[in-house]
Amino acid sequence: MTIMMPAADEAVLQRKDGIVAALRQIVPGEGVISSAAEMLPYESDGLTAYRQPPMVVVLPDTTEQVSQVLRYCHDNGIKVVPRGSGTSLSGGALPLADAVLLGLGKFKRIREIDFENRAVVTEPGVTNLAISQAVAHAGFYYAPDPSSQIACSIGGNIAENSGGVHCLKYGMTTNNVLGCEIVLITGEILRIGGKTAESAGYDLMGIITGSEGLLGVVTEITVRILQKPETARALMIGFPEVEAAGECVAKVIGAGIIPGGMEMMDKPAIHAAEAFVHAGYPLDVEALLIVELDGPSVEVDELIKRVEAIALGCGSTTCQISTSEQERALFWAGRKAAFPAVGRISPDYLCMDGTIPRGQLPLVLRRMQEMSAKHNLRVANVFHAGDGNLHPLILYDANQPGEIERAEAFGADILKLCVEVGGVLTGEHGVGIEKRDLMPEMFSDIDLAQQQRLKCAFDTQGLLNPGKVFPTLHRCAELGRMHVHGGKLAFPELPRF
Amino acid sequence: MDILKVRDAADVEQVVRAALANEQPLEIIGHGSKRQIGQPTATNAVLDLSALNAVTSYEPNELIITVGAGAPLADVLSLIDSKNQHFAFEPMNPAALLGSGSDAGTIGGMLAAGLAGPRRIKDGGARDHLLGAHAVSGFGDSFKTGGRVVKNVTGYDLCKLLSGSWGTLAVMTEVTIKVMPRPECQRTLVLRGLDDIEAVRAMTAALGSPFDVSGVAHVPASSLRASGGALAALGAPQTALTLFRLEGITASAEHRAVSLTKMLAAFGAAETVSDDLSAPLWQAVRDVSPLAAAGRLGAWPVWRIVCPPAAGGRFGQALAHETGGEVLYDWGGGLIWAALPPAPDAHAALVRQRVEAVGGHATLIRGSEAIRQSIDVFQPQQSGVAALARRVKNSFDPKHILNRGRMMREAAT
Numbered sequence: 001m002t003i004m005m006p007a008a009d010e011a012v013l014q015r016k017d018g019i020v021a022a023l024r025q026i027v028p029g030e031g032v033i034s035s036a037a038e039m040l041p042y043e044s045d046g047l048t049a050y051r052q053p054p055m056v057v058v059l060p061d062t063t064e065q066v067s068q069v070l071r072y073c074h075d076n077g078i079k080v081v082p083r084g085s086g087t088s089l090s091g092g093a094l095p096l097a098d099a100v101l102l103g104l105g106k107f108k109r110i111r112e113i114d115f116e117n118r119a120v121v122t123e124p125g126v127t128n129l130a131i132s133q134a135v136a137h138a139g140f141y142y143a144p145d146p147s148s149q150i151a152c153s154i155g156g157n158i159a160e161n162s163g164g165v166h167c168l169k170y171g172m173t174t175n176n177v178l179g180c181e182i183v184l185i186t187g188e189i190l191r192i193g194g195k196t197a198e199s200a201g202y203d204l205m206g207i208i209t210g211s212e213g214l215l216g217v218v219t220e221i222t223v224r225i226l227q228k229p230e231t232a233r234a235l236m237i238g239f240p241e242v243e244a245a246g247e248c249v250a251k252v253i254g255a256g257i258i259p260g261g262m263e264m265m266d267k268p269a270i271h272a273a274e275a276f277v278h279a280g281y282p283l284d285v286e287a288l289l290i291v292e293l294d295g296p297s298v299e300v301d302e303l304i305k306r307v308e309a310i311a312l313g314c315g316s317t318t319c320q321i322s323t324s325e326q327e328r329a330l331f332w333a334g335r336k337a338a339f340p341a342v343g344r345i346s347p348d349y350l351c352m353d354g355t356i357p358r359g360q361l362p363l364v365l366r367r368m369q370e371m372s373a374k375h376n377l378r379v380a381n382v383f384h385a386g387d388g389n390l391h392p393l394i395l396y397d398a399n400q401p402g403e404i405e406r407a408e409a410f411g412a413d414i415l416k417l418c419v420e421v422g423g424v425l426t427g428e429h430g431v432g433i434e435k436r437d438l439m440p441e442m443f444s445d446i447d448l449a450q451q452q453r454l455k456c457a458f459d460t461q462g463l464l465n466p467g468k469v470f471p472t473l474h475r476c477a478e479l480g481r482m483h484v485h486g487g488k489l490a491f492p493e494l495p496r497f
Numbered sequence: 498m499d500i501l502k503v504r505d506a507a508d509v510e511q512v513v514r515a516a517l518a519n520e521q522p523l524e525i526i527g528h529g530s531k532r533q534i535g536q537p538t539a540t541n542a543v544l545d546l547s548a549l550n551a552v553t554s555y556e557p558n559e560l561i562i563t564v565g566a567g568a569p570l571a572d573v574l575s576l577i578d579s580k581n582q583h584f585a586f587e588p589m590n591p592a593a594l595l596g597s598g599s600d601a602g603t604i605g606g607m608l609a610a611g612l613a614g615p616r617r618i619k620d621g622g623a624r625d626h627l628l629g630a631h632a633v634s635g636f637g638d639s640f641k642t643g644g645r646v647v648k649n650v651t652g653y654d655l656c657k658l659l660s661g662s663w664g665t666l667a668v669m670t671e672v673t674i675k676v677m678p679r680p681e682c683q684r685t686l687v688l689r690g691l692d693d694i695e696a697v698r699a700m701t702a703a704l705g706s707p708f709d710v711s712g713v714a715h716v717p718a719s720s721l722r723a724s725g726g727a728l729a730a731l732g733a734p735q736t737a738l739t740l741f742r743l744e745g746i747t748a749s750a751e752h753r754a755v756s757l758t759k760m761l762a763a764f765g766a767a768e769t770v771s772d773d774l775s776a777p778l779w780q781a782v783r784d785v786s787p788l789a790a791a792g793r794l795g796a797w798p799v800w801r802i803v804c805p806p807a808a809g810g811r812f813g814q815a816l817a818h819e820t821g822g823e824v825l826y827d828w829g830g831g832l833i834w835a836a837l838p839p840a841p842d843a844h845a846a847l848v849r850q851r852v853e854a855v856g857g858h859a860t861l862i863r864g865s866e867a868i869r870q871s872i873d874v875f876q877p878q879q880s881g882v883a884a885l886a887r888r889v890k891n892s893f894d895p896k897h898i899l900n901r902g903r904m905m906r907e908a909a910t
Contacts, residue, residue: 116701116807139707161650168647174654175625190881195805197617197831198661200858200876201886201904203624206657210650227707250558256581256678295709296756299749355646357559387648388559427648435651442651443641450640450893451653457888469652480895482517482636 002408003433005467008098012078019078020056026068033057042101047091047434049404054081054095061106063181063189063219070217071187073100079463082213084124084156087148089351090432092160092212092468102217104155110134117195119178121222124155131223140225143170147336158218161210163428165261168386174209181220182208185459195222212430213465215458229294232260233304234331237311238285238318242266245287246361248314249385255310257303260294262386263335266365269380273334276341281334282318289385290331338382346395350407354418355427358388367417368392375410389427416441431469439471453479502545506631506639506670512544513668513898514637522901525664527567527603531610533595535663535903536874537866546605549670557582560676561628561645566605566669573604577676585677586622587614589783594799595863596790605669611661614783615712618704618828624660626675632659632667635894645673664900666893680744684754685775686767688739693717696739697810699764700829703741706760708753712742713829714782720823723794724787727777742779782827788836794823797836798843798864804857806831812855820844845872875904
């Protein structure tokens, strides 16, 4: 492990038996897990390079229990790590040795489907896909579709502000949630927003979404649902150079076309995916674009023609257009299986998640090749090209001494490059622990202090998910201190009226 | 009145720091076009951002524009229009409603107010399009949040908080906003003579269809009588109008217009209005022209009510009936504009009681200073949420230097 987590509080660990007993008073039966063997499944999330058994696992099944657990932890100075399905790729749900792991897995019920207001009220443990499935019979779906959608929970989606291949056109989680019930670390239960397009006052829903479990525990969520487009078709376009593919992406957007999805893969990713799912990907190209258009068929047919013409103009060498749902699914199969496909050609891989301005893509890919040589590790790239979100997969072998450290150093170099070219550290996976120590690449101490002050407005003792997102922990009192700089309100040099 | 016209972000930082040292609250303005909205702020010092008006960069292919907070909205709109792009959230220009001239104000004001137009149902609000900001907090610190790319989850999304915070958290100095391609064409379907409840039913059906409507509004006949302009011309001889907008490439918008017409047949035979005639209708809906200050209802207070859309018809009809007021529906019923006859509290008690019952909220957008002094302009929140909102405010501006009391009627610290 190269990332240091906050030191465990020995005093808390010594009180473990008492803490477990107190939690059992709140959540009866199997809802409290404290044996090492049974806690094993909880010791890591999707960032499997990091593992840490928690002090105790609590699985409440009512909001009232969540509230009591949090109040107990608050009153007794015990840290809490919230967890949904544990699919975070950034270590957002990594346990701490002296913390309660609060799992929301028992909150599995969809509470209300309201087609008239195009809203679904759901518990946080429901999977992303289950929401779409529950409303599919009426032609509706829930738009954000992270790759892990069969497993990831909607509560976790709120925590991470999850995206997916369709977020270029339909937005991320934050653009598709309307309200929530949230329990603060004090145990206080609040309702934010509802079935309305906007909530009153400050946009608290907007700040809760993407807060990585540091502000509160969400126990109910209202999402908006959309009607499925009439039809969707995809183009699979091969380019002899990555630059040409990048140019094509820019020109499609420049032509005013916002595809439902626009994904790019580089040669190593194409080969790995093709070997795995046999989607018929061309193997002699340097870059493959999958562009999906959705809407009424007259629109889709017209836009396909336009995209095809743009691609040809950019020097595409192959272009296949799906003529059936099966064919469309096949085009996507390789892309959707890209991660496991890479998993087959390498014992381990690290998945990065920076976003860059689209125009910087050729430069970034070129520099990444140089880094690959420098760190002596292979890299395969899949890329949400439409919104500039890169997913370089760094291939390594954890059993080889020093490889994980090299892989992490390579990853850090890539993310620094993303920031250098005007992008950001993470487009959809979250900061968690993975990118925590890189935050100063993007934010100054002052920028981070303002974010942490906001954290203090929700959690003054810093008990919720400590060690995530922020590289340095500060006390709230210290952050709230005013540095009055003196001086009167007199600016002789400023124009006055 | 001391008006401090800052030249750059460093000036803003200096002014806020000095204000802090003197515990002197500041009113933050761009062009001041929306100054009449909110609780009156008690201060004699104005921080004027209008000189921060540069376009830092505009990158049409990246779908972003970065501008100073004081940049005039009208100028920025015409710049992006030259590349066939727009702000998809259709920011309203409240000048005619407020009777404050014709100036649409600045980019900073647009974001701080967060008043989105008809397309909000499809493409979201201002909060969904603000990608990054540089701002000065009430601590007198310059900070940045977000970035210059459309997809970003690095750190807390403070852009969401800044949008719609009416300048009470931080002074934005430079912002990056997402721009979108302007649709090639638009078609508006018009149904005539529906009552409010039927109209909301028709709008609900349209919003629940796959035809991707980008605007759904209803103007009752009595509200049309109050106005001139595009809506009144279309509404003659004084029948209610229910409008459905379809946008996109021409073939698609036409195709969907035909499909939606069929689907709405039970509500009447829809007429189709095309591009040049369609656009002014939606501008009138966006800016709530029937309730304009210069019109018959100009002296009446105006509420902006957000509620679950399907509840809108019954709510609006009852409110109009009980008060003798006039209403107009946008967002398929999810946004109701209500001009109510003058009353000492602008009917706040009634509006709030009713809106809470349907799970919505109401803001007084037009009202005299005396009324805004005496009632809650913004919806009072449940005590726990209100306390959290106060802690959030304090985390940005502990001495309440910035737009003190504008959103919350309470004793300032």
